[in-house]
Amino acid sequence: MPRTKALGLAAAATALTLGLAACGGGGGEGGGDQEPLQFGYIFPETGDLSHLGPPQISAAKYAHSEINKAGGVLGKELPGVLTGDEANDAAQAVEAADGLLDKDVDAVLGAAASGMTMAIIDKITKEKVVQCSGSNTAPDLTDYDDGGFYFRTAPSDLLQGPVLADTVAADGHQSVAIVHRADDYGDGLAEATKTGLEDAGIEVKATESYDPNSPNFGSVVDAVKDAKAEAVVMVSFEEGVQIITGLIEAGVKTDTMYATDGLSDETLAGKVDKDKPETLKGFSGTAPAVDNKKFQEDLTAYDDKLEVFQYAPQVYDCAISIALAAEAAESTDPAVFVKELPKVTKDGEECTGFEQCRDLIKDGKDVDYTGASGPIDFDENGDVAAASIGIYEFGDKGKLDWVDYVETKPES
Structure with a gap:
């Protein structure tokens, strides 16, 4: 159904007089007459990024439960979270966005993949609905014309690329070949990494893009x-x-292979060699990640079946900030x-969690929400002002371990 609700002239005049807004499913200013948020x-419930679905879905539902436990928003309990599967397929992501908009959603969490957000961002933001992703990292999203309705709690690849380059440099390598998906995510992160490597004096001998839907990748290996x-x-994903x-079959050692967040998958070693997961020993990379064991424990208590936590803190922070x-x-x-x-994430009294911050707001205070992923501080582009990039490595038994975390900020 259309999002703009038909009103007669008299009804429209009344609505304007009362200062009510019809877009987006919410009511106007003033807490008493609000529709629930x-x-x-x-998120990717299916497809080749489905391993990133469970942590983001659980984080969204956990935030939802924490908000309702504190009494809801403006004193009204939130209805159940509406769902959509991006499946890392643009057509399916568009269908999911249409489904949410038809149900008068006020805020969309996701998409997970930058390319999927590129497929749906116009639909969502042009309806004046807020979109917040906890995992979009493509640099092009920073200055995208979204009317001010798009935000992300994951850092741009312009921050991850230099950390990955420093990781390669720290291992003493003097030359690198880069292979990457030919899409928004792959192009942006490959370029940021290449720049970082060259700034570190490392020769980039080849930069090879590829179609991620190709039936084989022999040319990439060659x-x-x-x-x-x-x-x-x-x-890669x-x-x-x-x-x-x-x-590996070509004789390249895994301890000379590096990757990004698309492959920061706890099940990766089993996918490479289910009989010998130790084959992946030494394989390493970077991904937006935070060292927040308390949040991980709390999320595990909420969903004890959860095994992957990538981007969960960032999604949680999207929901709480909104x-x-x-x-x-x-x-x-x-x-x-x-x-x-942007205002509730900076320049106020520091607070953590929905209830604590909400109570300060009720007391007339400006708040600075510091989230599970760290300080948010949304800037004029809807980007975070700082980020934590984790460095991961696969060990003897094919287990993914986070070995370090690097705090980084955009260049001024």
């Missing part, structure tokens, strides 16, 4: 072999498993509360 998500580089960087196995913005605006209309979203 409606969240929806678009390009790496021909480059004769000391190390290889892969900006699950198709990277085929590239890794091809490189709920606090609605509290500050005294409105569940996204066209109204979006203006408060």
Whole structure:
């Protein structure tokens, strides 16, 4: 159904007089007459990024439960989170977005993949609905024309790339071959990593892009072999498993292979060699990640079946920030509360958790929500002002271990 509700002239005049907004499913300013804040998500429930679905879905539902445990938003309990599957397929992501918009969603959490957000961002933001992703990292999203309705709690790849380059440099490699998906995510992160490597004095002998839907990746493996580089960087999703196995067969050692968040998968070693997960020993990489054991324990208590935690803190922070913005605006209309979203994350009294921050807002205080993923401090582009990048490595038994965390900020 259309999102703009048909009103007669008299009704429209009355609505304007009362200061009500019809867009986005929320009411106008003032807490008493508000419709409940409606969240929806678009995450990979299926497809080659499905390993990233469970932590993001659980984080969204955990935030939802914490908000309702504290009494809801503006005194009204949140209805159940509406769901959508992006499946790392643009057509399916668009279908999911249409489904949420038809149900008058106020805020969309997701998509997980930058490319999927590129497929749906116009649909969502042009309806004046807030979108917040905990895992989009493509640099192009920083200055995308979203009308001020798009935010992300994951850092741009312009921050991850230099950390990955420093990780390669710290291992003493003097030359690198880069292979990457030919999409927004792959192009942006490969370029940021290349720049970081060259700034560190490391020669980039080859930069090879590829179609992630290709039936085989022999040409990618051949390009790496021909480059004769000391190390290889892969900006890949699950198709990277085929590239890794091809490189191993070609004699490339796993401790000279590096990757990014698309392959920070606890089950990766079993996918490469289910009989010998130790084959992946030494394989390492970087991903936006935080050292927050308390949050992980709390999320595990909420969902004891959860085994992967990538991007869970960031998604949680999207949801809590949005709920606090609605509290500050005294409105569940996204066209109204979006203006408060950056404000509740900086330049106020520091607080953590929905209830603590909400109570300060009720007391007339400006708040600075510090989230599970760290300080948020949304800037004018909806980007975070600082980020934590984790460095991971696969050990003897194919277990993914986080070995370090690097705090980083955009260049001023």
